[in-house]
Amino acid sequence: MSVLSTPSPWPEQFAAGLLGGVDPAYPDETPTNDLLLGMAEIDRGRASLAYAEYQSAAVLYDRYVAAKLVEPSGSGFVTDGYADCAARIARARGIGQRAAEKLLSEAVSLRDRLPEVFDCLRDGIIAPWQAQLAVTRTELLDESAAAPLVDAEIAALLRTRKGTWSRARMRDMIDRVVYRHDPDAVRQRRKDALDARGVWTAELEDGTGEITAVGAAEDVRVAAARVAGLAKAVCSSDPRTVQQRRSDAMFALLSGTVFECDCGREECDAQIPDPATISASTALTPSTAIMVHVVCDEATLAGTADNPAFVEGHGLISGEHVRDIAARKDSIVKPVIGPQAVVNSDGSFTLPAHQPADAHRPSAALDTFLRIRDGYCVDPGCVTSAWQGDGDHVAEFDHDHPERGGQTTADGMNIKCRPGHLLKTFGEWVDDQWRDCDGRLSTEYTTPEGLILPGEAETNEDLFPGLRRIRFVAPAQGPPTGNARNDIATTRPRRGRVADKHARRRAERNRNRRDRDERDRAAGPPPF
Template sequence: MPAASSSWQELPSTYVGGIDPAYPDEEPLNDLLLGLGDIDRGRSYLAYCEYRSVAVMYDRLVAARGESDRFVVDGFADAAARIAGLRGVSRDQAEKLLNEAVALRDRLPEVLDCLRDGVIAPWQAKLIVSRTDLLDGQSVTPEIDATIAQLLRSRKGTWPRKRLRDMVDRTIFRLDPDCVRERRREALDERGVWTEARGDGVAEITGLMAAENVRIAAAAVAALADTACEHDKRTKPQRMSDAMFALLSGTSFECQCGRDDCTAQIPEPSTVPPVDAKIVLHVVCDEGTLEGRADNPGFMDGHGVISDEHVRDIAARPDTVVSRLVPKGTEPDADGGFTLPAHGPSDSYRPSTALATHTRIRDGYCVEPGCGQSAFKGDLDHVDEYDHDDPESGGQTTSENLNSKCRPGHLLKTFGEWLDDQYRDPTGRLVTEFTTPEGLTLPGPAETNEDLFPGLRRIRFRAPPAKAPPRSEVPEEDRPTRAGTRVADKHARRRAERSRNRRRNGGPAPF
C-alpha cells in the first residue's frame, strides 16, 4: 500500500531525544544519553498501543466467531493474514504478535501496564510472555503477574535479559513449583536429535537433552576446538563445528595451520574422555534443598534457575562433587549467621576461596548493566580500589567491596575514566552504580542472587589477624620518597566521587 503522510515529525523534540537538528553537535553528551531513555519509553508506549489494537482485532475476528476446526480460514488465520498483508511479514510473525497481545492483556495485565508506563522495553515484555507460557489457566497466574510487575516497578536498577529471565523463573517456581516440575518432566520426555537441511550444501543438527548435559557437551566441544594451534585460521565457531563432528563420528580433529612446526596437541579419536580437560559446571543450591528438607529453586551457571528436583538429580550423578560454602562444623554466630575469613593472614589483597565463591554466587553474572557474562568466568574486582602501598587507606577485601566483572568491563574501569560504586541501601539491598566520564550515574542490576538465595546474607566475612609486615633490609631513612602517582591521584578522586554519590543516595560511606 502507498506510504501515508506521517505526523511523527511534528512531535515536540522532548519525545524523540531532544536534539536540535540545526545544532546537533552542541548537545551535551549526557542530554543525548538521557534522550535515548525518552525514546525507549516512547517505543514501549507504542508497543503497548500495538498490543492493544491487535488484541481488539483478536476479539472481533477470533473470539467473536467462537471455536473453529477449520485450518486455513479460521478466525485466527484470518486475523494473522490481515496483519501480515499490511506489514509485509510472514504469517508466523503475525500469529506470534497475536499470541503476545492476548497473553499480555488476559494473562499479564499488570506487566502490560508496565510496558505502557515505560518501565520495561518491548523485548522485556516478550521475554516475560515466553517465560510464563506454562501459566495459562492456572489460578496462581494473577498473583504471579502482580509479583513480577511489583518487582519491575519497585527495584532500582536494570533488568538485563538473563537477570530478568531468572527473576520470572524464580517467581513462578515459588508460587507454583508443581507446574514447573511437571513441565521439566514433559520437556525431558521430548529429548531427541534432529537434522535439517539449510541449503547451499550445509545442514543443521539439533540435540535436545538435559541442561547440564548440554553444558558439559558444549564444554567438551570447545575444549577439543581449542587444541588447534594459534596459527589455525578458522574462527572459534568453525573449529567447534569441526570438533563436534569429530566427537560424534569418532574421527580425528585436525589443526589446519598447514605448518611443519605445528604445536597443536590433539588427542587420538579413541581417547576417553576425548579431551584431556577438566569440565566444571557450577550448580548452586541451599543445603536443605540438597538434602531434600526444602524445595527451594537452585541456579545452574550458564542456564539459570532450576527446580529443587533438578538440583537433586544433578547431585545424584556419579561425576558430581558437592562443596559447601560454609564448611561443616563451622560454629554459628549468636544470630545464627556465619563468619568466614575474607582473605589469608599474609595477603589482604587476595580474597579467600570462600569470599571469592560467595561473590560469584551472589552476583551470578557480570555486574555491568546489560552484561550476561557468567560471574564464574569473570574477574573479581575491588570496587573501591585497593591501595597496595597503604592497604588500610584503600578499598578493603570485603564482600561489599568485591564484585564480578567481565574482562572488558574490568579493563574499562581500571584504565578508563568510568567510576563504579557498590553499597547496601537502607533496606539492606546491594546497590551497584556506574558513572560515565561525563558524570552521569547509571544504575547497575536490579537484583542479585541474594533474591534467589536469601541465606547468602547470613554469611559474613572478617579480615583475619594480619602478620607483622617483614622488615626491609633498607633502613627507613635511606628509602626514596615520591609524590603521589597518577594512579593514586585517580583513586583518591574516585573515592571522593563515591562519597558524594552515597551522600546523595543515602548510602554508607565508602570502605
C-alpha cells in the first residue's frame, strides 16, 4: 500500500472557510480581526491534530515497544523495539530517527504521565509546543507519586486562568507546581544539571565555529551581562549588529585581547575597557557593575522553608540554590520591605507609591515591587526581563491634572519592554489592567482595529503570595495639584493630538470594562 497516494482533503476544508481559511478570490476583503481570529482558530486546529498524532504514536508504542522490548536477530544484532517502532514512523514521514523517537517519548509521557494536560491539547487550550514544555519540565516525575497531582493542578490552571501563556510564564508555572509537590525531584534535577556542566565546541560551515558552555544560572547571567556590557561600549557608528558585537566581545573576554570599535573614524568617542583587566575579582565601577536580581522569601533565605526563588531572565530555582547564591561573597541581600514601611494591624505593609515632589515618578519601593511582581515584560509572549524594561502607567498619566489620569499605583502601573512601551505611546494600541473578582491582576490589549486580546495568565504574585500584603499610598504631604515641572501648565489645558488620543483611550477602556462586566454577569460564577 502506498503512503498518502490519494489527494489531500485539507485544501477543500480551507476552501470551505474552516480553520480561518481566506477566500483566495477576495483576500483583500477579509477584515483584519477575522484574519487574526482565524489564525487563533488554526492554532486550535493544530493542537487537535497534534493530539491525534500523539495518540497514533502511543498506539504504535504499545504495539512495538511495550509488547516487544528486545528481539535478537539471527546475525546477533539486537533490535530494540523502541528503535524499530521509531524507524517505521521516520521512514513513513521522511523525518529523522531521532525526531521519531522524540515523538514517541512525548506521546507516551502525555498519555501516561500527564493525561489531563493531554486533554487540554485535544481541546485546543494549549499549543503543541506548550504540551512539549510540560513534558520536559515534569520528566523527573515518572516514578513519583506526585505526578497525578501535578498533572491535575497544571490542567486546572490552564483551563480556568484567563490569559495567554508565553514560554517563560508557562515554564515558571509548571516549575512552581512541581516544586510544591515534589521538591526532592527538583533538587535532584539541579544536581544532575550541574554534574553535566561543561564546554563544547562544534565546527560550522564556511570557516565558523560554535562554543557552548553550561553552568549555574547565576554564573551564566553574569557572563552574558559582561559580554553585553562590553559590546555596548562602541560608538553609535559601529557597523556591526548587536549579535556580531557580542560575539567579538565574548572572544575578546575569553582571550584577553582588545575589543575595538569598528567605526573606523578618527574622532570615535568610544571608551572601551581592556578585556584583560576585567575579571570576577575586579572592583567594578557603577557604570560597569553587573547585577543579577534574585527574589526569594525570608523564610527560604533563612533555611526555615524551602520555597522556590526567581532569577531574573532565568526563571525558578530551588531554595537550596538561592541560599548558595546568598552565600557568595559578591551577593548583596536587600529586603523588599524596608524600614520606611508602615506595619498594619492585618499584617500588611504600607509604602509610599511615588516621589513626594512628582506624582508621575514611582517611588523606589514601587519600582522594585513592579519588577518583582511582573518578572517579565507584560506584553503577551514577551520574555524581556522586567529589570530591563520601563515602568508604564497603564492609563496615561495626566501631567496637568494628575487626578484625572492614570495613577502612580501598583495596580495602575506595569513593566513593558522598550519596544512595547514605544508602540503603546506612539501607536493606537490600548491596554488595561485590573483586579478580577478573585483578586488576581489581569491585563488585556485592544488592537487598533478594536480586537480585544488577553494578557498573560501568570504573574509572580502566584510564586510570592506575600506580595499581596504590600500596599502603596501617596506620601502624607501629597503631590502638587498641577504640573510639578511647570506652573504655567496648571492653568493651560492640554490640547492637540496627544490629549485626543488619551481621551479616546479612556473611552475605549470604559467601554471594554462595561462589556467585561456584562459578560461576567451573564456567565455567572466560575465552575471551579
